[in-house]
Amino acid sequence: MSSAAFSARNGFAYGLMGLPLAFVALPLYVLLPHHYATTLGVPLAVLGQILLGARLFDGLIDPLLGRWGDALFARSTRAVLGxxxxxxxxxxxxxxxxxxxxxxxxxxxxxxxxxVLTYTAYSTLGVLHQSWAALLGGDEAQRSRLVGWREGLGLVGVVVASVAPTLLGLPTTVLLLALCLALGWLAWTRAVGPQPQRQAVHRAALWQPFANPAFRRLLAVFLLNGIASAVPATLVLFFVQDRLQAAEALQPLFLxxxxxxxALSIPLWLxxxxxxxxxxxxLxxxxxxxAAFVCASLLGAGDSVAFLTVCAASGMALGTDLALPGALLAGIVQRSDRQTAGLYFGWWNFATKLNLALAAGLALPLLAWLGYTPGAQDAGALHALTAIYCLLPCVLKLAAAGALYLLIIRSKDSL
Known part of the structure; x- marks a missing residue:
């Protein structure tokens, strides 16, 4: 593949679709529970189970979407874009x-x-978009640069999706998403595309990626780390509202x-x-x-300025979560059967959704069981909120770090 595939121009053309895709990633998990609980009066426990069920159903079809994507790439990039x-x-x-x-x-x-409808459409776009970059090949630096464009522009989308409902209102936010999807697709049509992949005579089994030990190890780390990141993302607005007792106008600033x-940290990490x-x-x-969430556990009412520092530090850490695991996976795909790139990313997206689903499906009912309800101010409820928002992610992150060191960094066949 020519160096043009990894140029800044092509990185932007390819990565722009990451911006609207981000609307249905973390922002939906941040905004939707708060919106349904406070505006529509949906109980947290019920809402958590709906999010869990919908995400798991959607995740189960990701490998099928991945295999379908492999067939589309075997035909032409035009079929993929259609x-x-x-x-x-x-x-x-x-x-x-x-x-x-x-x-x-x-x-x-x-x-x-x-x-289910939204996530299925999102999954189809996501699998095709991720597979496109992986099939371009490249070394570690080139892969991380291309993924960095996708995830960096995705984070711009996250910021827009997080603040637009408050600043512009929900109707304008929906129109903005539609416009960004159109622009992202048009830019994608002008990006350097991979060569058509020769389609295998027999379709690959859905579980074929799990025969690759490097994929299994990376997926285990990704799952642990992903749940650790998704729990605070699901609960941040409740923490800001009840633990910090911050003004509603500050919520967009925190997000x-x-x-x-x-987004700004990704070039530094790269x-x-x-x-x-x-x-x-x-690592x-x-x-x-x-370190950021340990500090967050010490905060209380009125500590809005200190929480901004926590948001900045945890945001910098998020930059590695978004840019680097995908580049590691692209390397696995490059060294494996490129004809099944879609299957790899189908299972990867399933794991991503499982992370978010478990965060919502377990954290929200657990909070309700511990006595927390939105707006609660008693000490027991606030301690429960702090423990689940701050300390549970720390435990999971440390477990993920240990797995990363033992399974990948110290592994003889390094990724």
Whole structure:
């Protein structure tokens, strides 16, 4: 593959689709539970189970989408982009329907159905977009640079999606998503594409990636680390509202600081990759995250300025979570059967969704069981919120760091 595939121009053209895709990643998990609980009165425990069920259902079809993606890449990039256009339309419609339900009498059924639609469209786009970059090949630095463009622009989308509902209102946010999807698709059509992949005579088994020990090790680390990151993302607005008792107007500032620092940190982390390698750089990011959430556990009412610092530090750590694991996976795909790149990313996306689903499906009911409800101010409820928001992620991050060191960094056949 020519160097043009890894140029800044092509990185932007390819990566721009990451911006609208980000609307349905973390922002939806941050905004939707708070919106349904406070505006529509949906109980946290019920909402958590709906998010868990919809995400698991959607995740189960990711490997099928991945295998379908492999068949599309075997035909042509034009076929890939055609399916991507249809998925983008469905994603925009589903996002609109989630925040503007047609019925409040059956709002839970409506939410479940629209979550499945939105996530399926999102998954189709995501698998095709990730596979596109992996099939371009490249060394560690080139792969991390291309993934960095995708995730960096994705973080711009996260910031926009986090602050737009407050600053512009939900109707304008939906229109903005539709516009960004259109622009992202148009830019993608002008990006350097991979060569058509020769399609195997027999379709690959759905579980074929798990025969690769390098993939199994990386996926185990990714799962542990992903749950650790998803728990605070799901609970941040509750922590800000009840533990910090911060003004509602500050919520967009906290979210923007978190995601903006993640985006700005990606180029800095990528500069360390040639020196330290992808895995060791990721390990340092995990350490930064643990330090940030330990500090967050010490905060109380009125500590808004200190929490901005926590948001900045944890955002920097998020930069490694977004840019580096995907580059590690692209390396595995490059050294394995490139004809099954979609299958690898299908299972990878399933793991991503499982992380978010477990965070919402376990953390929200656990908080309810411990006596916390939105708006609670008694000491027991606030201690429970602090423990689940701050300390549980630290335990999971440390477990992920240990797994990263033992399974990948010290492994004889390093990724």
């Amino acid at each position: 399916v991507a256009a249809m998925a983008a339309v469905l994603m925009a419609l589903g996002f609109w329907g989630l925040f503007f339900p047609a019925t409040r009498q059956h709002v839970l059924l409506w939410a479940a159905a629209l979550l 923007a600081t978190y995601f903006a620092c993640a 500069r360390l990759v040639p020196r330290w390698g992808l895995a060791r750089t990721w 340092v990011g995990m350490g930064v995250a643990v």
